[in-house]
Amino acid sequence: xxxxxxKEEITIKFAGDSGDGMQLTGSLxxxxxxxxxxxxxxFPDFPAEIRAPIGTLAGVSGFQLHFGxxxxxxxxxxxxxxxxxxxxxxxxxxxxxxxxxxxxxxxxGFDKKNLRLAKYADGENPLExxxxxxxxxxxxxxxxxxxxxxxxxxxxxxxxxRCKNMFVLGFLYWRYDRTMQGTIDFLTxxxxxxxxxxxxxxxxxxxxxxxxxxxxxxxxxxxxxxxPLEKGTYRSIKGNEALVIGLITAARKSKLSLFYGSYPIxxxxxxxxxxxxxxxxxxKTFQAEDEIAAVCSAIGASYxxxxxxxxxxGPGLALKGEAIGLAMMLELPLVVVNVQRGGPSxxxxxKTEQSDLLQAMYGRNGECPLPVISASSPSDCFEVAMExxxxxxxxxxxxxxxxDGYIANGAEPWxxxxxxxxxxxxxxxxxxxxEDKTFLPYLRDEKLVREWALPGTKGLAHRxxxxxxxxxxxxxxxxxxxxxYMIKTREAKVDKIADFIPxxxxxxxVKKGDLLILGWGSxxxxxxxxxxxLVAEGLQVGHTHLRYIRPFPKNLGKILKNYKKIMIPEIxxxxxxxxxxxxxxxxxxxxxxxxxxxxxxxxxxxxIKEVLENM
Amino acid sequence: MTKNxxxxxxxxxxxDVRWCPGCGDYSILAQVQKVFAELEMNPDxxxxxSGIGCSSRFPYYMNTYGMHSIHGRAPAVASGxxxxxxxxxxxxxxxxxxxLSIGGNHLLHILRRNLDVNIxxxxxxxxxLTKGQYSPTSEVDKRTKSTPxxxxxxxxxxxxxxxxxxxxxxxxxxxxDPKHMKTMLKRSNLHKGSSFLEIYQNxxxxxxxxxxxxxxxxxxxxxxxxxxxxxxxxxxxxNEKGIRLDGWKPQVIDLEIDNYSxxxxxxxxxxxxxxxxxxxxxxxxxxxxxFLPRPFGVLYSSERVCYxxxxxxxxxxxxxxxxxxxxxxxxxxxxxxxx
Numbered sequence: 001x002x003x004x005x006x007k008e009e010i011t012i013k014f015a016g017d018s019g020d021g022m023q024l025t026g027s028l029x030x031x032x033x034x035x036x037x038x039x040x041x042x043f044p045d046f047p048a049e050i051r052a053p054i055g056t057l058a059g060v061s062g063f064q065l066h067f068g069x070x071x072x073x074x075x076x077x078x079x080x081x082x083x084x085x086x087x088x089x090x091x092x093x094x095x096x097x098x099x100x101x102x103x104x105x106x107x108x109g110f111d112k113k114n115l116r117l118a119k120y121a122d123g124e125n126p127l128e129x130x131x132x133x134x135x136x137x138x139x140x141x142x143x144x145x146x147x148x149x150x151x152x153x154x155x156x157x158x159x160x161x162r163c164k165n166m167f168v169l170g171f172l173y174w175r176y177d178r179t180m181q182g183t184i185d186f187l188t189x190x191x192x193x194x195x196x197x198x199x200x201x202x203x204x205x206x207x208x209x210x211x212x213x214x215x216x217x218x219x220x221x222x223x224x225x226x227x228p229l230e231k232g233t234y235r236s237i238k239g240n241e242a243l244v245i246g247l248i249t250a251a252r253k254s255k256l257s258l259f260y261g262s263y264p265i266x267x268x269x270x271x272x273x274x275x276x277x278x279x280x281x282x283x284k285t286f287q288a289e290d291e292i293a294a295v296c297s298a299i300g301a302s303y304x305x306x307x308x309x310x311x312x313x314g315p316g317l318a319l320k321g322e323a324i325g326l327a328m329m330l331e332l333p334l335v336v337v338n339v340q341r342g343g344p345s346x347x348x349x350x351k352t353e354q355s356d357l358l359q360a361m362y363g364r365n366g367e368c369p370l371p372v373i374s375a376s377s378p379s380d381c382f383e384v385a386m387e388x389x390x391x392x393x394x395x396x397x398x399x400x401x402x403x404d405g406y407i408a409n410g411a412e413p414w415x416x417x418x419x420x421x422x423x424x425x426x427x428x429x430x431x432x433x434x435e436d437k438t439f440l441p442y443l444r445d446e447k448l449v450r451e452w453a454l455p456g457t458k459g460l461a462h463r464x465x466x467x468x469x470x471x472x473x474x475x476x477x478x479x480x481x482x483x484x485y486m487i488k489t490r491e492a493k494v495d496k497i498a499d500f501i502p503x504x505x506x507x508x509x510v511k512k513g514d515l516l517i518l519g520w521g522s523x524x525x526x527x528x529x530x531x532x533x534l535v536a537e538g539l540q541v542g543h544t545h546l547r548y549i550r551p552f553p554k555n556l557g558k559i560l561k562n563y564k565k566i567m568i569p570e571i572x573x574x575x576x577x578x579x580x581x582x583x584x585x586x587x588x589x590x591x592x593x594x595x596x597x598x599x600x601x602x603x604x605x606x607x608i609k610e611v612l613e614n615m
Numbered sequence: 616m617t618k619n620x621x622x623x624x625x626x627x628x629x630x631d632v633r634w635c636p637g638c639g640d641y642s643i644l645a646q647v648q649k650v651f652a653e654l655e656m657n658p659d660x661x662x663x664x665s666g667i668g669c670s671s672r673f674p675y676y677m678n679t680y681g682m683h684s685i686h687g688r689a690p691a692v693a694s695g696x697x698x699x700x701x702x703x704x705x706x707x708x709x710x711x712x713x714x715l716s717i718g719g720n721h722l723l724h725i726l727r728r729n730l731d732v733n734i735x736x737x738x739x740x741x742x743x744l745t746k747g748q749y750s751p752t753s754e755v756d757k758r759t760k761s762t763p764x765x766x767x768x769x770x771x772x773x774x775x776x777x778x779x780x781x782x783x784x785x786x787x788x789x790x791x792d793p794k795h796m797k798t799m800l801k802r803s804n805l806h807k808g809s810s811f812l813e814i815y816q817n818x819x820x821x822x823x824x825x826x827x828x829x830x831x832x833x834x835x836x837x838x839x840x841x842x843x844x845x846x847x848x849x850x851x852x853x854n855e856k857g858i859r860l861d862g863w864k865p866q867v868i869d870l871e872i873d874n875y876s877x878x879x880x881x882x883x884x885x886x887x888x889x890x891x892x893x894x895x896x897x898x899x900x901x902x903x904x905x906f907l908p909r910p911f912g913v914l915y916s917s918e919r920v921c922y923x924x925x926x927x928x929x930x931x932x933x934x935x936x937x938x939x940x941x942x943x944x945x946x947x948x949x950x951x952x953x954x
Contacts, residue, residue: 031950034950034952035950035952037952037954182950226954229954230954231954232953232954233947233951233952233953234951234952234953234954235947235948235950235951235952236948236950237948241948245945245946248940248942248945249942249945249946252942257699259695259698259699261695278940278945279929279930279932279933279934280930280933280934280936280937280938280939280940281939281940281942281945282930282940283930284698284699284926284930286694286695286698286926288691288694288724289691289720289721289723289724290720292688292691293688293690293691293694293720293721293724294691296684296685296688296691296692296695296721297691297692297694297695297698298695299684299692299695300664300682300691300692300693300694300695300696300697300698300699301695301696301698301699302695302699303662303682303692303695303696303699304662304695304696304697304698304699304700304703305699305700306695306698306699308695308699322685323685323688326684326685330682415954416946416947417946418943419942419943419946420943454700455659455660455661455662455680455696455700455703456659456660456680456700456702456703457659458659459659460659460680461658461659461678461679461680462680462681463628463674463675463677463680463681463682463683464681464682464683465674465675465681465682465683465684466667466683466684466685467683475630476630476675
């Protein structure tokens with residue numbers, strides 16, 4: 001009989017070759033974990049190459065999951081358990097394991113060839129020397145056990161070996177005292193037409209589970225109680241999924257057809273895939289010939305009365321710049337989703353970075369201010385998607401929505417709303433007018449917003465274009481005073497949006513005190529949890545996180561004055577810091593990490609304490 | 616479209632037309648306005664989308680819906696518009712620089728997708744708005760401000776490109792033949808699918824006379840051949856010359872001298888893709904001795920299903936198969952749990 005130990009929280013990292021199926025294993029284990037009621041956060045981390053050379057460090061694909069019986073804000077700094085399918089996976093993750101952590105090794109991944117590919121010195125083998133002595137190490141010959149389990153299966157050896165990840169999954173289900181039925185149901189659906197593969201997968205999960213149960217080496221099972229989450233119905237959600245759902249919801253709530261023009265780019269392609277699956281919601285997807293055509297098609301669709309949306313990542317945003325400027329001049333609604341990744345140029349396509357705040361703010365020719373909003377977590381993408389659409393259609397303007405690779409692929413539990421409880425987004429098209437009346441396309445209301453007049457409407461024929469417009473008539477104008485007036489008016493129109501967004505709030509810690517931690521985007525979790533710990537230690541720290549970056553909420557200036565110092569942690573070289581200094585003429589302390597990975601709790605906490613000690 | 620009694624002038628706007636006096640664009644604008652009136656088009660149901668360049672100022676002078684977009688991207692804007700509202704009559708106005716240089720990519724893709732739009736490419740073989748650099752259709756060795764020793768670029772053959780992109784309607788006309796242009800505009804409008812009409816347009820400031828060989832009274836009949844479906848390929852002062860096929864090779868014959876009659880000539884068939892490809896290759900430099908006459912008229916016309924119709928059909932099919940999307944189901948996904 002095994003003993004059961006209760007844990008408050010656990011971090012597991014699945015690591016293997018990019019062909020080992022670690023992302024699927026991680027996702028399935030995450031789904032299973034969510035059903036137990038734990039709170040959780042995940043961080044998938046994969047190479048840019050689809051199949052990097054097998055066994056190399058460059059080919060290591062990882063999936064980190066942090067779950068617990070308390071509120072979980074981040075995927076965890078260091079892991080309690082590392083599953084390493086080969087030598088490279090071990091080597092790449094060795095510095096990320098807790099000092100007394102557990103390592104589960106697939107011994108067949110440590111043969112001579114694998115050791116050499118992982119750049120271990122000749123004769124060096126971590127399985128045989130003392131380098132892993134401080135860890136609890138379980139060595140399992142997963143390949144042998146998998147093949148043995150499948151000896152009756154008609155599958156070839158290669159296909160059998162692909163089931164190794166299911167053995168691992170089954171073993172972990174035993175170790176964390178889980179049930180397997182949900183996963184078996186999922187596989188049954190996935191492989192409905194491939195009976196042999198289905199049977200092999202199920203067999204391996206069960207074999208893995210029983211291996212844990214019956215092998216005497218494994219004496220301990222770990223249990224994590226449900227987290228004290230708010231009562232309600234939950235699902236697991238990734239950022240890109242939440243964007244898809246949010247955009248469709250916004251289209252429904254505004255009674256508009258959704259048009260999504262996009263060109264495939266990592267890590268934004270899943271939005272295109274997700275939307276293309278939902279044609280029965282009236283979603284039109286258009287895979288354009290390039291990034292420029294993608295945004296231009298969305299502008300054309302908006303002109304025609306659809307909710308025009310385009311999605312991309314940093315390099316694509318650069319290509320779309322001119323067209324976004326056009327949409328700004330046309331004063332048509334447009335949502336530009338930018339799932340940021342490491343830059344500049346092609347940069348780090350599969351790694352996360354808060355790379356494009358300045359590009360979103362300033363990356364167009366001429367005076368071209370636009371609303372910029374950002375998502376702070378996977379589930380937050382849902383609300384931010386709706387906000388972007390609301391601002392775009394109600395203020396007749398392109399809105400840039402910033403997400404990033406970390407929240408795009410990371411997952412968390414989400415207490416989702418009822419569709420009926422979501423407020424509608426009011427859209428007014430200009431009504432037809434009689435021949436005796438003149439339509440002024442650039443006449444503005446009190447929000448400084450012009451009317452949306454659709455081609456096909458009687459009496460409203462008008463011409464739009466990228467040349468400077470005369471106020472009210474929208475005719476081409478080269479008049480010097482008019483140009484300045486229009487520039488100021490378009491800027492005032494953006495600033496006016498501040499009247500239609502909520503005020504900024506302190507989400508954690510003191511409302512007045514020594515240090516304000518100011519953040520935006522995907523750093524929310526780590527900033528919130530570090531602040532929580534510092535406050536518990538009695539320190540005078542507060543955290544506020546920006547969703548609206550242009551315009552800022554009206555009370556942000558006031559909040560900044562309530563603290564002696566401001567610290568801005570970012571996964572870039574200090575982009576929000578520049579904007580805050582520019583707008584408020586105050587200094588800020590930067591904390592920047594630009595390594596393609598999220599900020600760790602420990603490093604941030606250390607940096608904050610250092611600031612507080614020197615005050 | 617509803618019947619109306621509009622005249623060509625009802626399609627003009629109150630904006631001053633700002634092309635240079637004598638520009639070929641005036642003729643094209645006038646013919647489009649006349650044709651729209653003759654076809655009883657409803658100005659509220661027409662959208663004219665352009666890019667950047669002299670020709671792309673066109674929408675400002677048409678009393679319809681219109682957008683002067685950005686350089687080269689009109690086909691992409693028009694694609695989105697047509698998908699959003701397939702009932703609109705969408706016209707794209709572009710030029711040789713806008714449509715074949717900076718926007719060449721988009722032109723290929725709208726043609727292969729076959730959206731139901733009409734594309735008018737004003738070809739003047741020069742960059743006018745930037746004051747006289749050579750364009751992708753300029754002849755080799757052209758001396759311009761940017762090519763003081765003569766241009767090196769081999770010119771693009773717009774109709775060959777369009778046919779290669781599987782355009783379903785490909786035609787050519789000229790600014791100096793209003794009657795022919797009107798016929799071609801009407802044919803473009805009639806065609807369901809992307810129609811591509813290249814119009815030779817004289818830039819009297821930077822490239823005066825680029826097409827005079829084909830448009831000038833003195834040489835037009837001997838250097839231009841006007842295609843008519845089902846009719847033999849004849850040209851010349853008194854239609855005394857013709858084209859026959861010698862195997863796969865087109866051959867100019869003189870009906871008065873050679874031992875051939877009209878029965879031996881190539882009979883134009885708008886639906887024949889192979890012959891259309893050959894016609895598009897009648898693209899000799901008219902400075903060359905014995906050049907093949909340049910074809911005008913409809914080189915190719917065929918039917919293919921339109922992109923926007925298929926896109927909307929897929930939405931209906933999805934609704935038939937899965938039922939109209941339910942928002943609560945979408946938000947909840949497939950696996951949920953209670954806490």
